[in-house]
Amino acid sequence: MLRSPIYAGNLAGYKRIAANMKSKKRPSKLPEEWEVIPDTHEGIVTQEEFDTVQQLMTSRRREQNAGGFENIFSGVIKCADCGYAMRAASANRRKRPDIIDCVQYTCNNYGRYGNVMCTAHSIEARDLFNAVLADINRFADMAVNDEKAVRAIERRLTETDQSRAKSLEKEKKKLNKRLAELDRLFSSLYEDKVMERITERNFEMMSGKYQKEQLEIEARLKEVTETLNDSYEKSQGVRDFLSLIRNYQGLKELDATIINALIDKILVSEREKLADGTVRQEIKIYYKFIGFVGELHITPTKRWTALKPKNCTVCGVEYVPSSGISKYCPACAKRIQREKSNESKRRS
């Protein structure tokens, strides 16, 4: 129901595309493809509200891909080198108990156009999840325990704005004063004209000049006011964020709501091999209002991380399974396999 643009005062037509005549069934179009005639009637929600809901619903639909994997970083995670979104994809490995261990993110640009455009930038979904969770915790710990560091961030982010705001406020005062002055000049000029103290030609010239200045001042005033509002909003945003992040101390789970409340974007770099042979990968998290605090370096998990040892369901011996659904130790697995194939041979 919320999908219908009629709620925003638009008329939706052709929700179905005509398919072949025989089947009579017409394939349902995706809402994005609906033809909408805007503003035919007054809606019960604003267009803006409607669009927001659509965006949320659409992104939620896309989050559920790769076999039930919920992509909580959808819209946030980007390739550090080309800026494209990163896509979540099943890494084609044997089933693990947690779907997140079967998913990798890679650069979409690379995925679509190959290595002429970018490189894979692969990162394990689990590695990303852990790194972001750890960083939020680190930040929250700092916000709670290190008042000094918090003030330093606040100062760094708002200082330039504050000194700029001061000079803008000054300019704003001056502009308003000049506007009032122009009003006075205008009326005395008009008086001069009425009293025939100046010629028609001079009146036109002078009033044209005043008018031009008035328009210029009004334009500048608008600009200054907007800049000031932005910088006040930003300062408030920084303060709000620093008090918000405190609530996430000890966070154990992440979801899309938390990610979207705290994070603007996450940039993932390509893996790099260091001189000592270790591999590392850089992740940059840009928080809302605060921006980038410090880069994170992770050691990417190998693709085939060993699973926890378990006991064979037949002989009870402990073994390291190669997949989450494995039930038998290698010896029993072999025997069972052999028995099965013998049985099928006997039947045929």
Ligand SMILES: [Zn+2]
């Ligand atoms: Zn890329």
Ligand SMILES: [Zn+2]
């Ligand atoms: Zn066994």
